[in-house]
Amino acid sequence: MIRRNPDARRVTPMDVLVGARVAAFRKAKGLSQTELGQAVGVTFQQVQKYEKGTNRISSAALAIIATKLEVPVTRLYGDPDAQGEDRIGQLLGAPGALELLHLYAAMPEERRHALLAFIRPAAEPHSEARP
Numbered sequence: 001m002i003r004r005n006p007d008a009r010r011v012t013p014m015d016v017l018v019g020a021r022v023a024a025f026r027k028a029k030g031l032s033q034t035e036l037g038q039a040v041g042v043t044f045q046q047v048q049k050y051e052k053g054t055n056r057i058s059s060a061a062l063a064i065i066a067t068k069l070e071v072p073v074t075r076l077y078g079d080p081d082a083q084g085e086d087r088i089g090q091l092l093g094a095p096g097a098l099e100l101l102h103l104y105a106a107m108p109e110e111r112r113h114a115l116l117a118f119i120r121p122a123a124e125p126h127s128e129a130r131p
Helices: 013-029 033-040 044-052 059-069 073-077 083-092 097-106 109-123
Strands: none
Touching (some): 013 044, 013 073, 013 083, 013 097, 033 044, 059 073, 083 097
């Protein structure tokens, strides 16, 4: 009798990575979670779970998602050795990140510098020693 590994059904870091990549590519294509869900035959709530990595994406669903997003399935997996690219996918999956990037790219360079100078202090951790 073949025994199944009890950990085989648990979500892995790769599931989280694939979900983040799906979210980034979906947002880049301008698709809603509802639209992607309709293509796959699932609810937008299920797409949310896929994107957060709380639910695994079946191979059949992943193939449909890749087709809808017009990317090869391998692009959703990424290269596990390419840490920088994985981080980019996670960053672009943050709410508002893609819109911010589009707006930033549309700015003249001198305004970009001013915006970065404004944002940097806001992104730094707050000091506990402040009065």
